[in-house]
Amino acid sequence: MSACTTLVLLAIGLPLAYWLSQTRWRGKFLIEAVVALPIVLPPTVLGFYVLMAIGPLSPLGQLYESLFGHRLPFTFQGLLIASVLYSLPFAVQPFTSGFAAVDRRLMEASWCLGVSRLRTFWRVALPLAWPGVLTGMVLSFAHTIGEFGVVLMIGGNIAGQTRTVSISIYDEVQALDYAAANQTSLVLLLFSFAVLAVTYGLHRSFIQVWPTR
Amino acid sequence: MADTLIASFTKRFPRATIRGELNQPALRHTVTVLFGPSGCGKTTVLRCLAGLETPEEGTIRFGSETWFDAAHRIRLTPQQRGIGFVFQDYALFPHLTVAGNVGYGLGQMSAAERRKRVHELLERFDLTAQSAQHPSQLSGGQQQRAALARALASRPRLLLLDEPLSALDAALREQLRGELRHLLAACEVPVLLVTHDREEALVLGDELMVMSDGVVRQTGPVLDVFNRPADAEVARIVRVENLQPGRVISVSEGLATIEVGTARLIGLATSTAASDVWVSIRGEEVVLQRDGSVTSSVRNSFPARVVAVHPGSPLARVELDAGFPLFAFVTRPACEDLDLRPGVTVTALIKAPAVHLVPRSG
Numbered sequence: 175m176s177a178c179t180t181l182v183l184l185a186i187g188l189p190l191a192y193w194l195s196q197t198r199w200r201g202k203f204l205i206e207a208v209v210a211l212p213i214v215l216p217p218t219v220l221g222f223y224v225l226m227a228i229g230p231l232s233p234l235g236q237l238y239e240s241l242f243g244h245r246l247p248f249t250f251q252g253l254l255i256a257s258v259l260y261s262l263p264f265a266v267q268p269f270t271s272g273f274a275a276v277d278r279r280l281m282e283a284s285w286c287l288g289v290s291r292l293r294t295f296w297r298v299a300l301p302l303a304w305p306g307v308l309t310g311m312v313l314s315f316a317h318t319i320g321e322f323g324v325v326l327m328i329g330g331n332i333a334g335q336t337r338t339v340s341i342s343i344y345d346e347v348q349a350l351d352y353a354a355a356n357q358t359s360l361v362l363l364l365f366s367f368a369v370l371a372v373t374y375g376l377h378r379s380f381i382q383v384w385p386t387r
Numbered sequence: 388m389a390d391t392l393i394a395s396f397t398k399r400f401p402r403a404t405i406r407g408e409l410n411q412p413a414l415r416h417t418v419t420v421l422f423g424p425s426g427c428g429k430t431t432v433l434r435c436l437a438g439l440e441t442p443e444e445g446t447i448r449f450g451s452e453t454w455f456d457a458a459h460r461i462r463l464t465p466q467q468r469g470i471g472f473v474f475q476d477y478a479l480f481p482h483l484t485v486a487g488n489v490g491y492g493l494g495q496m497s498a499a500e501r502r503k504r505v506h507e508l509l510e511r512f513d514l515t516a517q518s519a520q521h522p523s524q525l526s527g528g529q530q531q532r533a534a535l536a537r538a539l540a541s542r543p544r545l546l547l548l549d550e551p552l553s554a555l556d557a558a559l560r561e562q563l564r565g566e567l568r569h570l571l572a573a574c575e576v577p578v579l580l581v582t583h584d585r586e587e588a589l590v591l592g593d594e595l596m597v598m599s600d601g602v603v604r605q606t607g608p609v610l611d612v613f614n615r616p617a618d619a620e621v622a623r624i625v626r627v628e629n630l631q632p633g634r635v636i637s638v639s640e641g642l643a644t645i646e647v648g649t650a651r652l653i654g655l656a657t658s659t660a661a662s663d664v665w666v667s668i669r670g671e672e673v674v675l676q677r678d679g680s681v682t683s684s685v686r687n688s689f690p691a692r693v694v695a696v697h698p699g700s701p702l703a704r705v706e707l708d709a710g711f712p713l714f715a716f717v718t719r720p721a722c723e724d725l726d727l728r729p730g731v732t733v734t735a736l737i738k739a740p741a742v743h744l745v746p747r748s749g
Contacts, residue, residue, distance in 0.1 A: 279478040282439050285465040286472035287492030288541055297491075301482050 179257045179318040180311050183265040186258070187310065191269030192295060196278075210263045217260060224256045257318050265314040272306015273299060309373055316369045319362070392545065392579075396445025396455065398431055405601040407432040407442070411579070411594065418571050418578040420592030420609070422585075423624060428601040429581040430475075433547050436579070437472050438465040449545065471538030471546040471576070476554045477530050479522035479537070485509070486518040489536045508536040512570070527555040528563050532570070539574055546571075548580040552587055564590045585626055589613065597621045615743050619665050622745060628670035628704075628714040632747060635662045642686075642739060648711030653686040654742030665745040670704065672741035673715035676734045677725050686739040693731045696722065703727075709735055 190209070194202060212220055228235045276299055284294040300307070343362070346355035394409040405428035411419055421429045434440040436447060438454065441462060447455040454463045465472075479488050490505040509515045512532040522530060531551065538546060551567060552560045568591050571578050582588055588595060588609065595612040597605045604624070605617040616622035622630045633647040635656075643656040647666050654666065675691075691709035702716040705727055713735060717727065725733060 277478065279474050279476070280480060282465070283472065283474060283478040283480075283537075284491070285439075286437055286470060287537065288466045288469070289492055289494065290466060293494070298480060 177315070178254055179261055180265075180315045182254065182258045183261060183314050184307075184311060187262065187265040187269050187314075188300075188307070191266050191310075192273050192299060194266070194270045195273035195276075196281075209266050212260050213263050220260055221256060224259060228252055228255060261314040261317045264317045265310040268306045268310035268313060269303070270306075272303035272309070275306065276302040312369055312373045316366050319365070390450030390544065390577075392436075392447075392449050392577075394436060394445070394447040396435060396442035396447060396457070398428075398435055398440060398442040400431075403428065403601055405431045405435075406603070407435055407445070408603045409436075409596070410606075411577075414577055416572055416575065417593050418568075418580055418591055419594040419596060420588045421579060421581045421596045421598060421603075422588040422592070423583065423598035425583050427599045429583070429598050430549055432598070433472075433549055433579065433581050436545075437470055437547055438463060438468050439472075469541075469544050471541075471543035473531075473534045473538050473546070473548040473551055475550045477522075477534035479530060479533055481522055484519050484521055485514055485525070485533050488522065488533055489514075489540055491537060492541045504540060508540055511573075512536040527559055528566070531555070531563065531567070535570060535574070539576065543576060546574065546576045546578045548578065550581055550583070552582070552584070560584075561586075567591060597624055599624055614669060614741075616667055616745060618745055619747065622665065622667045627667045628716070629666070629668040629673075629712075631666045631711050633664050633666040633744075635664055635744070643744065645742070645744065648709075650689055650710030652737070652742050653739050654744055655740055657744045657746070663747045665747045667743045667745055668713075668737060668741055670714045670716040671702070672737060673713065674736040675705065675707075675715055675717060675721070675725055675727070676736060678734070685736045687735075687737040687742065689735055690732050691735040693727050693729055693733065695729055696727050707733075707735060 194206065226232060228238065280298050280302070281294055284298050285291065289297065343355050343358050346352075346358065392409055392411045394407050396407045398405045398407070409432075421432060423429050431440060435442050435455075442455065442457065444457045445455070446453065446457070449468070452463075453461050454468055455461060480491065483491065486505050486509065489508050490501050493501045493504060496504065506515075509518050512535060514529060514532055514536065517525060517529055517533075522533065525533060552563060555563060564587060571591065580591060582591070592609045595605075595607060595609040596603050597612060599620055605612055605621045612621070613625050613627075616625055616627060619630060631647050633645040633652070636644045636646050636651070638644075638656045641656050643654050645652050645654055645664065645666055652666065657664075674685075689709055691707040691713060693705060694708050695706040697704040697706065701718065703719060703722050705715045705717050705722075707713040707715060715735065717725070727733070
């Protein structure tokens with residue numbers, strides 16, 4: 175689940191972040207604000223809107239149902255969509271700061287050498303922005319593992335299918351099984367700490383995890 | 388038949404408007420220097436030619452090709468223009484080796500061809516030993532050569548250089564100036580080079596374009612522009628040491644007599660009938676002598692009192708009063724021989740062709 179989210183975020187986030195770091199368009203701040211929304215929005219609000227958008231009553235949900243024969247909410251795919259949206263800022267912001275750290279002149283030099291914009295992205299921008307890209311991947315991976323509200327809204331709580339670690343903790347507490355809850359929470363805490371420590375430790379010298387702007 | 392670079396365009400910024408006006412036959416071996424003070428728009432002109440900036444108006448043509456035409460919405464990308472661009476700080480790819488940098492733009496060649504071409508360039512630019520190193524391990528001079536080799540790898544039709552020596556410290560800059568001249572002459576590509584350094588323009592350039600406030604003021608062979616600035620603004624930019632207002636009193640047989648301050652000078656008459664002129668004399672054209680013995684070919688010979696001697700390397704700058712302020716460049720041994728110090732009166736000699744007249748309006 176986290177791996178899928180990270181992969182989808184990579185596919186969506188890289189072009190978006192590259193565009194954000196390169197564009198001189200004045201309306202750029204609007205896109206930045208939209209991308210950052212999930213940070214401040216309660217996950218239930220986001221989950222609610224996603225549920226509405228992909229539910230059987232929306233055009234999107236109907237299209238999906240007619241194509242694949244089943245509904246999106248309370249499935250793995252539905253959960254994936256919500257989770258991608260929810261973790262978007264955690265991927266896009268480090269990606270963007272990674273690309274912003276690449277000297278624009280290196281890209282211009284590449285264009286002047288006759289290399290297309292797309293190939294320049296692969297051969298210059300991406301290799302030089304890799305600390306930011308890696309940071310974004312790790313952060314979104316870790317963030318997806320710990321998410322709760324969105325999952326509860328979209329995924330429901332189906333064992334082996336849409337149950338995430340945080341939901342199983344919630345279940346355990348509800349069942350007054352504190353020992354199990356403690357165990358699972360500790361695992362999650364240690365995992366998150368380890369991931370973040372490794373990320374920050376690796377890139378201390380290369381790049382800030384958060385853009386300073 | 389050489390291609391000609393013809394450009395006439397306007398690029399607007401919130402605080403400045405840059406007008407690029409060029410008409411340069413792009414000859415092999417010819418280095419054209421775009422010279423002017425910092426911030427006058429030289430780099431913008433270069434970036435517009437490369438396709439890295441888009442002007443609002445005008446056209447850029449190279450030979451029979453149109454690179455840019457605002458009216459017809461033609462805009463070739465940098466990739467389509469077939470140019471080489473050397474950036475101010477060289478912009479070498481830090482994650483690639485020297486060989487990787489040089490071969491970077493040769494993607495359309497076969498691997499074997501590419502290796503051969505890279506090898507050839509590394510040899511020519513004396514970088515074979517550094518082939519596997521990364522740019523951060525190179526000296527300033529090596530970085531410059533690597534950037535040149537990379538820009539020339541795919542045989543561009545025009546080479547653009549933006550302040551190629553300004554990333555280096557002063558001592559190295561002087562040393563590399565001569566080297567760069569040889570490298571550029573050997574690369575057999577027309578070169579357009581931007582600089583704000585007067586020495587650089589003199590050493591590197593064949594043709595000079597003087598720019599200020601976003602406008603090209605004068606174009607011509609380097610020495611012509613330095614010796615005969617078209618107007619007072621150009622004279623200031625190329626830093627003619629002596630630029631004094633004068634008045635033409637009489638003209639006969641191609642020679643003009645000009646009144647400058649309380650002195651009279653003889654210079655070559657210009658075609659303009661204006662009597663108000665700027666008199667421009669290069670400091671190195673002023674010869675100082677202790678006694679009055681004068682060789683016949685020198686038309687101007689007059690007493691001048693030393694006001695101050697400013698030591699410099701290699702030439703000292705001597706400030707004189709000859710009825711008008713006059714600056715002369717003198718070697719240090721000559722300074723000692725003539726015993727130049729404030730208060731001493733010497734004879735100043737200036738040949739008539741060195742007295743250049745620039746029309747002065749108002």
